[in-house]
Amino acid sequence: xxxxxxxxxxxxxxxxxxxxxAAALALRRMGMAVLLLERGFCGAQASGVNYGGVRRQGxxxxxxxxAQRAHAIWQRLPETxxxxxxxxxxxxxxxxxxxxxLASLEAYQDRVRDLGLGLEIVAGNAFxxxxxxxxxxxxxxxxxxxxxxxxxRLVSPGFARAARKAGADIREQTAVQxxxxxxxxxRLLAGGLEVRSRLLxxxxxxxxxxxxxxxxxxxxxxxxxxxxxxxxxxxxxxDVNVGVEGGGIYARQVERGNCVMGGGRGIALDEDRAxxxxxxxxxxxxxxxxxxxxxxxxxxxxxxxxxxxxxxxRNPVLGPSRTTPGLIHGFGFSGAGFQIGPAVGEVxxxxxxxxxxxxxxxxxxxGRFAAPAGDTTAA
Amino acid sequence: MSGEIRPVxxxxxxAGIRAAxxxxxAGLRPVxxxxxxxxxxxxxxxxxxxxxxxxxxLYGTEAAKATALHRTIDGLAIDHRPNTLVWNIExxxxxxxxxxxxxxxxxxxxxxxxxxxxxxxxxxxWTLPGAYSLGxxxxxxxxxxxxxxxxxxxxxxxxxxxxxxxxxxKAGAExxxxxxxxxxxxxxxxxxxxxxxxxxxxxxxxxxxxxxAGGVPVRHGARPLxxxxxxxxEGLAWHDGDRERRIDCDAVAFGYGLRSETQLADLAGCxxxxxxxxxxxxxxxxxxxxxxxxxxxxxxDGAGIAGADAAELAGERAALALxxxxxxxxxxxCAARLEAxxxxxxxxxxxxxRAFPFPTDWAAQAPDDLVVCRCEEVSAGTLRATATRWGxxxxxxxxxxxxxxxxxxxxxxxxxxxxxxxxxxxxxxxxAVGRLRGQAPVKPIxxxxxxxxxxxx
Numbered sequence: 001x002x003x004x005x006x007x008x009x010x011x012x013x014x015x016x017x018x019x020x021x022a023a024a025l026a027l028r029r030m031g032m033a034v035l036l037l038e039r040g041f042c043g044a045q046a047s048g049v050n051y052g053g054v055r056r057q058g059x060x061x062x063x064x065x066x067a068q069r070a071h072a073i074w075q076r077l078p079e080t081x082x083x084x085x086x087x088x089x090x091x092x093x094x095x096x097x098x099x100x101x102l103a104s105l106e107a108y109q110d111r112v113r114d115l116g117l118g119l120e121i122v123a124g125n126a127f128x129x130x131x132x133x134x135x136x137x138x139x140x141x142x143x144x145x146x147x148x149x150x151x152x153r154l155v156s157p158g159f160a161r162a163a164r165k166a167g168a169d170i171r172e173q174t175a176v177q178x179x180x181x182x183x184x185x186x187r188l189l190a191g192g193l194e195v196r197s198r199l200l201x202x203x204x205x206x207x208x209x210x211x212x213x214x215x216x217x218x219x220x221x222x223x224x225x226x227x228x229x230x231x232x233x234x235x236x237x238x239d240v241n242v243g244v245e246g247g248g249i250y251a252r253q254v255e256r257g258n259c260v261m262g263g264g265r266g267i268a269l270d271e272d273r274a275x276x277x278x279x280x281x282x283x284x285x286x287x288x289x290x291x292x293x294x295x296x297x298x299x300x301x302x303x304x305x306x307x308x309x310x311x312x313x314r315n316p317v318l319g320p321s322r323t324t325p326g327l328i329h330g331f332g333f334s335g336a337g338f339q340i341g342p343a344v345g346e347v348x349x350x351x352x353x354x355x356x357x358x359x360x361x362x363x364x365x366x367g368r369f370a371a372p373a374g375d376t377t378a379a
Numbered sequence: 380m381s382g383e384i385r386p387v388x389x390x391x392x393x394a395g396i397r398a399a400x401x402x403x404x405a406g407l408r409p410v411x412x413x414x415x416x417x418x419x420x421x422x423x424x425x426x427x428x429x430x431x432x433x434x435x436x437l438y439g440t441e442a443a444k445a446t447a448l449h450r451t452i453d454g455l456a457i458d459h460r461p462n463t464l465v466w467n468i469e470x471x472x473x474x475x476x477x478x479x480x481x482x483x484x485x486x487x488x489x490x491x492x493x494x495x496x497x498x499x500x501x502x503x504x505w506t507l508p509g510a511y512s513l514g515x516x517x518x519x520x521x522x523x524x525x526x527x528x529x530x531x532x533x534x535x536x537x538x539x540x541x542x543x544x545x546x547x548x549k550a551g552a553e554x555x556x557x558x559x560x561x562x563x564x565x566x567x568x569x570x571x572x573x574x575x576x577x578x579x580x581x582x583x584x585x586x587x588x589x590x591x592a593g594g595v596p597v598r599h600g601a602r603p604l605x606x607x608x609x610x611x612x613e614g615l616a617w618h619d620g621d622r623e624r625r626i627d628c629d630a631v632a633f634g635y636g637l638r639s640e641t642q643l644a645d646l647a648g649c650x651x652x653x654x655x656x657x658x659x660x661x662x663x664x665x666x667x668x669x670x671x672x673x674x675x676x677x678x679x680d681g682a683g684i685a686g687a688d689a690a691e692l693a694g695e696r697a698a699l700a701l702x703x704x705x706x707x708x709x710x711x712x713c714a715a716r717l718e719a720x721x722x723x724x725x726x727x728x729x730x731x732x733r734a735f736p737f738p739t740d741w742a743a744q745a746p747d748d749l750v751v752c753r754c755e756e757v758s759a760g761t762l763r764a765t766a767t768r769w770g771x772x773x774x775x776x777x778x779x780x781x782x783x784x785x786x787x788x789x790x791x792x793x794x795x796x797x798x799x800x801x802x803x804x805x806x807x808x809x810x811a812v813g814r815l816r817g818q819a820p821v822k823p824i825x826x827x828x829x830x831x832x833x834x835x836x
Contacts, residue, residue, distance in 0.1 A: 041776050048779060153779040161769060232787055232823060256782075267469070269648075274820065278469050282481065282830060289827045299823035301787050303467075377586075 004192035008171070009035040011352050012188055012197035014176050014211055016042030018152075018338060019330045020203030021159035021170075022345020023352075025081070028166035029148030030353050035197065036160070036168055037190045039175040039207075043156030046205055048337065049306035051228060051250060051262045052152045054339045055092045056117055057144035058108070060315065062363035063340065064115040069359050070343035071146065078154070080342070081162040085155035086255060093131065094243045095138040095291070101245040105142040116369075119144055133237055135293040138244075148259055149241045149252045152338055158343070170323035176204075179211060181324055199326045199352050206309035208317075212366070215324040219369050221319060221332055224310040225266035225274035229284060231298040233257030238292070249287040259295060261288055266305030276303035305352035310334040311369075318344060320351060328352060329366055385594045386701060387473060387484060389410065389465050389643060393687045393692030394679025396452045398490045401698035403455050405707055410458040410484065412465055418452035421494055421514070422687045424521055425449065437521060439546070440582055444687070467819035468646040474819070480616065481828045488674045488701050491644055492694055493681035495637040499792050502534070502633055503749050504606030513634035513660020515538040517546065526552045528630025532615045534558040534603050536735040537636035538686075541597075544632075548593045555628045555712045557590055558601035558617055560635075560738045566599070572730020573767020575723065588626035601767040602744075606631050624749075634737060638795055639682045642680065645817030647675050653810035656729060657683050658737050659795065660814035666718045668697030669704075676701055689724040741805035742796075752793040752799060761792070762800045772805065774798055774812045787823055790815040 011027055013020045016038030027034045036042075054074055056067040078084050096102040102123065109119045122130060123140035131141070132370040164170045171193065178189040179200060188195040202211045209221040249263035264280030281303060287297045311317065314334040321327035330348045337344070347357045386402055388395045391413035402409045411418070419424040423445040427430060434442040444828055452459070460477065461552070467474035472485040497512035504510065511519070511527045513535060520543075521523055530553045533544040544557045573580045600620045607614035607625070614627045644662035645651070650671035654661045662670055664677040678697040680691035696717040703709050745751075747760025765771060765781040774797065777783060783797045784790025794815045802809040 041773070044776065044779070157769065157780070231826065275469070278467065278472075278474055278483070281467075281819075282828075285826050285828055294826040296825075298826050300786075300820060300821050300826055302785070302789060304817050 006194045006196075007035055008196045009033045009169070010197065011035070011199045011201060012037065012186060012195050013201040013203055014179065015203035015205055015208070015331075016170065016172065017047035017203060017205050018043065018159055018341030019155040019333070019344045019348065020049075020201065021156065021163055022342045023201055023203065023330065024163035024168040024170065024345075025159055025166055025349035026346045026349035027352060028163060028168050032353065034163070034168040035195055037176050037188070037193075038160075038168045038170065038172045039176050041172050042160030042170065043153070043158075043159070046306050046308035046333075047156035047341065048153050049228070049304060050152050050226065050335070050338050051260060051310070052149050052252065052338065053092070053243075053250060054087065054150050054341065055144070055147045055241060055243070057092050057094055057119065057142065057147055058243060059336065061112055061115060062315065062360075064112060064117070065359050066340050066343050066347070066361070067271055068116060069346065070340045073342040074148075074150075074339075081155070081158040082165070083154060083158050085158055086151035087148060087155070088150070088255070089146060090240050090252070091143060091145045092241045092243060094142045094144075094245055095134070096140040096142075096245050097138055099139075102140045104245050105140070109142060109194060113241070117144055118146065118300065127295050131240070133294055135291060137290045147241060151254070155377070156338075156341070159342070171275065176211075179214060181215070181326075185326060199328065201328050201330060201348055201352070203330045204350070205331055206307045208309060208329070212317075212329060215321055215327055217321060217323055217366055219332065219366060220312050221309045223268060223271070223307050224335060225268055225305045225307060226262050226335060227264040227266045227276045227280040227284060228260070228262040228304050229276070229281070229300050230261070230302050231259040231295065232301050233294075234259060234298055237294050242291075244291070249284060249291065251288065251292065259298065263287060272307060274305040274307050276305050308317070308333070308335050313368075316344070316364050317366045318347065318361050319357075319366060320355075322367045322370065343363040384487050385410065385485065386488040386490065387475070387486035388490040388492060388594060389413075389678065390420070390494055390681065391415065391418035391452060391459065391461070392492060392494050392679060392690060393423065393448060394492035394681075394690035394697070395490070396448050397691045397694035398492060398678055398698040399457055399499055400451050400478070401456055401695045402701070403457060405702050408457060410460065410486075412460045412463050412484070413474070414462070414464055416461050418459065418461070419445070419449055420687075420815070421518070423448050424518065426524065430524060432524065433515050441687070442504055443816065447738065448691070463825075464822055465643060466821050466824050476824050476828065479825060479829060481830050486542045489647065490676045490678055490697050490701065491647065491681055491693070492679045492690070493640040493643055495639050495680035495684055495793050496791065497634040498636050498638040498795055499749055500635050500738065500796050501745070501749055502603040502606055503746060504608065504612075505633070506750055506753055507608050507612050508605055508610070509608070509612030510606050511630065511632050513537070513632050515630035515635070520546055520550055526550060526630070527632060528612070529553060530555050530628045531630045531632060532556050532558065532626055532628040533632050534560070534601065534615065534617065535633040535635050536560045536738065537634060537730060538583065538735065539636075540632060540735075541583065541590060544595065545586045545589050548590060548595060554590065554593070554595045556626050557595055557596070557597045558603070559599045559735070560601055560603070561735050562600040565736055566734050569730050569734035572727065572733055575730060576727035577729065587775045603633065635679060635737065639683060640681050640791070642791070642817035642821045644670065644675075644677060644790075646819060646821070648672050649677070651814065654683060656732055658809065660810070666721070667700035667714070668693055669700050674704070682685060685721070685724055685728050692721050692724070696721065742799040745800060751796050752783045752786065754788055754793075755782040757781055757783040759800050762797060763804045766801055766804050771801070772812065774801060774815055777801055778815060789818065789821075
């Protein structure tokens with residue numbers, strides 16, 4: 001394809017999800033020139049169709065510094081992206097359905113005790129009295145008062161819109177066909193564009209593996225498909241974002257009254273599209289009716305799914321490439337990227353400008369997946 | 380069900396019933412699933428038990444066709460499942476909801492005869508009690524024998540407009556006006572096309588004559604301005620081309636033709652294309668009714684509006700296609716005859732579209748405070764402001780950003796209007812903004828849905 005437009009920029013970003021868009025915004029605030037290339041629409045994939053949990057509780061300890069950094073950004077969301085994104089600091093309650101679950105919650109509380117989450121275990125009568133709308137199925141919970149939820153359909157595209165306003169060149173419906181190392185930087189072909197950049201950020205979500213592979217880095221990234229449901233608007237019922245120890249279901253009620261819930265896995269239609277699955281829907285609804293008796297008479301008006309990129313250890317790949325100077329990865333958030341997304345953007349921008357992050361990210365190094373005898377030649 | 384032939388038909392209207400009949404004739408035993416308690420569909424909808432109106436009263440000139448269809452469905456030895464919603468399709472099986480219970484119904488072949496609903500282009504005041512779509516006004520009368528009001532105004536366009544008005548007149552309601560947005564010039568220009576269906580044209584002219592004989596004012600070139608009233612409908616303001624007029628009434632029925640119910644075709648994976656005649660994205664079908672997905676067939680108004688007669692023909696033709704694909708012997712002359720008749724109706728249909736054209740100026744004239752999406756309370760102004768603020772070129776993105784089409788009806792009622800607003804606002808043809816993707820459930824299902832025991836195939 002012949003390029004009809006040539007662009008030279010400091011940083012090219014592949015992918016307009018929350019990570020790429022937040023990076024674009026942070027880079028603009030540092031004064032760097034940014035071009036973001038999005039195959040579809042910004043914030044329309046996993047960043048936009050996820051559950052909307054803004055939750056630190058339950059993350060592995062190595063993610064908490066990043067989550068805390070993000071937590072601070074969430075508190076200034078309107079100043080950051082110009083909209084409130086329906087962010088509510090409702091608190092997050094993780095339920096135990098058995099004594100064993102409760103022991104796990106207590107063990108987690110111990111593990112993150114010094115990391116500033118302020119977790120509180122609530123059980124027995126105090127638990128019943130505090131959240132009377134929960135049925136008998138749950139016996140206790142771990143309460144994280146600073147967590148909350150937001151509308152990902154607004155927040156994620158909101159970062160892209162803010163980045164554009166701050167001067168980032170954002171091109172939607174522009175798929176990257178080729179990205180190669182060229183001289184001191186990179187050369188990309190995307191639609192009718194030929195792009196030259198000094199640095200390249202790989203924020204292509206579930207589709208990041210192909211770009212990593214193009215630079216000789218093999219990541220065992222697999223696509224996963226959440227199973228989501230929403231009810232019709234209901235009277236105010238859940239005042240907290242709810243999770244369950246051991247997984248299976250999570251739920252929140254939005255300002256308008258709809259209860260959003262998720263759990264289980266959908267099914268892939270192809271590489272780019274997914275649908276909720278019949279058996280996962282049945283399991284989700286059964287658990288919802290058990291945990292939240294008031295939902296039993298409610299109607300579900302929509303199921304949906306999406307495509308996210310999961311790593312084997314469920315930690316993201318975040319940091320510089322091991323093969324290619326100037327290439328920086330930010331993907332593989334394994335269904336938990338929404339809350340940390342804003343901080344991921346800042347970290348990516350720091351890595352681009354300074355070559356290092358002020359927040360610890362060693363656990364997310366792509367090198368942890370290095371194939372023993374793989375080809376490590378840059379494409 | 381290893382290799383077993385189990386055709387499933389969704390929809391027990393004219394298309395579904397004729398499809399079932401043709402399959403039974405060939406020795407198959409299809410399953411026929413339908414939301415209504417009794418087969419017949421919308422146009423030949425049957426009254427509840429205990430109601431005693433005769434066929435002539437209920438169906439007028441179409442009484443013989445209605446009776447024939449009802450006899451057919453009642454006499455067929457098939458597995459007919461009334462009161463059953465198909466809410467999802469996944470991996471060769473339908474998900475059903477019957478009396479609060481979930482069931483899974485595997486199929487070897489699927490005929491979708493899902494019918495249509497009104498195409499709604501909202502009018503200011505349309506959420507007032509007493510404002511109904513034309514189809515809903517007809518259903519109230521036909522099914523339960525009650526009208527939507529005593530003094531009813533009819534506005535919009537399409538064949539249903541004079542039909543429902545004349546049915547109300549016959550039922551004893553006062554029809555205060557029939558206001559067609561089509562101009563007299565449209566009707567005249569349509570005549571050559573309509574003459575291809577002289578019997579239908581004659582029926583239409585008789586309806587108009589009956590309305591005029593009943594003293595009903597019939598106007599062309601009307602434009603609705605707003606439905607008046609505070610707590611319920613008290614009147615209708617409209618424009619006659621020269622000036623604003625007002626009319627007192629206690630109910631308004633409005634509509635602009637019909638729109639196909641395409642969600643199940645979407646969930647079945649059928650490919651869609653934009654159809655200019657229907658001004659809608661429709662699942663592709665060949666002349667026999669084959670969709671783009673092997674083993675999935677489309678018949679009747681659910682894949683493009685052509686009316687009940689065409690639905691009967693298309694249902695039978697789709698069943699023959701299914702039999703052909705199974706390698707069964709099929710009367711090819713009969714299949715060709717059905718296709719020829721369908722093609723003729725298609726030509727007549729183009730004439731109808733000329734006689735009752737879509738009001739392409741609707742979107743430009745919709746005021747900002749007009750509620751477009753009732754479920755999520757999204758106004759035309761919000762749609763425009765969202766499109767501008769976010770630079771949204773596409774309907775699903777607009778939905779994500781402002782919730783239009785995200786509520787109970789999942790865009791079935793507001794999707795067409797929202798697409799028109801977005802397209803007009805951006806100055807592009809309506810097909811350029813895309814279509815709302817279909818998602819399960821097709822209609823709401825309860826959280827406390829019970830699993831029925833797995834059926835032995």
